């Protein structure tokens with residue numbers, strides 16, 4: 066009951082906004098050239114899904130996103146673990162990481178295009194780069210936040226190094242890693258769409274950019290709706306995986 | 318559980334504990350122990366010249382001013398710190414580990430179910446799944462939590478979590494059980510209950526226990542002997558025998574004059590150490 070009420074309240078604002086927009090567009094209070102009616106956008110979106118290959122674009126973007134994500138996240142987590150566990154590794158690398166982390170991701174795109182060309186590898190690198198530092202810092206923080214007494218438990222039982230990492234460092238850092246994953250999804254989506262604007266013939270970003278060039282406003286909006294849905298779907302998937310991977314946090 | 322009738326002892330100081338054979342074998346020998354930490358503000362002597370013999374099967378309680386080095390002593394015994402002087406030795410080793418620890422505060426892994434927390438020492442030792450499960454179930458029955466094997470620690474009360482930590486330490490299969498203020502975070506009724514339960518759990522197991530506490534009542538209630546530690550750097554100031562039969566119940570012993578006299582005596586020894594630490598001068602009495 067309580068949940069239903071919360072849900073209704075959460076839906077009320079966007080629904081009202083869309084209705085208002087629809088009304089304003091139909092009655093000519095908004096210029097449909099720039100603000101087409103939501104119903105028209107949905108129709109266009111559906112037409113693109115049915116016959117226009119929009120799903121192919123989504124697939125292309127998602128595949129890039131996931132491969133790039135893995136390429137950035139796996140080394141990020143491993144290095145973050147190492148930096149969290151061993152002070153010398155941290156001392157050697159932390160200042161470099163901290164210096165590179167704040168660079169706006171999209172700012173390196175021209176350089177990446179020069180180095181990698183406009184093939185797939187450049188796009189994967191862009192996503193990987195945007196995810197790598199975030200995952201690294203999250204993992205390191207997660208490891209360092211583990212209460213020392215938990216490592217003491219393992220050490221007092223004479224656990225091997227490997228077992229200490231498997232049984233304490235990894236599960237202890239996992240919640241922070243998942244926070245990193247959720248944040249990374251947003252980053253990666255921004256970066257892939259932005260990259261596809263400039264350096265792709267395929268993908269949701271390319272679709273939006275093409276629509277812009279021919280001033281196909283309704284397709285432009287349909288592209289926006291699609292990216293929003295992708296972000297929503299990815300977060301949903303991450304949430305489900307998180308609940309499975311962190312069962313001790315469920316029901317909190 | 319048999320109710321103990323308290324037997325007044327002739328004197329409250331050096332007497333042989335009733336449940337100890339007169340010449341109980343030595344279990345832990347601590348001789349001239351020293352620990353110096355290197356901190357940012359310079360070296361800190363946590364322990365300097367601590368001598369202590371622990372007998373086989375005895376329950377030794379340790380009280381001392383806060384920050385005097387009690388945890389450091391246990392950490393050295395557990396192999397978590399190395400001494401900078403002197404020696405500790407667990408004699409007549411029969412089990413896998415020389416010592417297992419029930420740590421101060423929250424030490425269960427929140428990501429493991431209660432049974433997996435309890436079985437953790439066996440996982441570390443490489444035991445198979447069947448054996449781990451059986452041992453964990455048995456230990457949980459022993460601490461009265463058989464029904465909660467599948468729960469996660471955050472679904473238990475603080476008192477239940479400490480029982481789980483005790484079960485885990487029992488499973489570790491160690492010659493000596495080290496307990497570092499295991500009940501100090503508990504509310505009073507829970508603490509009194511766990512003090513009774515701990516006696517029942519250990520029963521006649523013959524387990525040697527070194528139990529650090531801030532509570533003088535707890536030290537006298539639980540200990541076969543009470544060691545009073547000096548202000549930092551830690552040494553043993555005095556040892557008291559507590560010649561009362563087990564199991565002891567707080568509600569009963571508190572009416573016993575000899576028991577109270579002993580408690581007061583321990584308190585006065587400790588008071589001088591605490592006051593000395595705070596005022597850097599012995600307290601007048």
Ligand SMILES: Nc1ncnc2c1ncn2[C@@H]1O[C@H](COP(=O)(O)OP(=O)(O)OP(=O)(O)O)[C@@H](O)[C@H]1O
Nearest residue numbers: 354355356361363382383384385386387388389390
């Ligand atoms: N790793 C460390 N580095 C530097 N100093 C330390 C370290 N660990 C403990 N100390 C110092 O050594 C002294 C003894 O610490 P310890 O934790 O053994 O005391 P304690 O008797 O257990 O205290 P409490 O009653 O608060 O539990 C304290 O002054 C503490 O600040």
Ligand SMILES: [Mg+2]
Nearest residue numbers: 387388389421
């Ligand atoms: Mg302590």
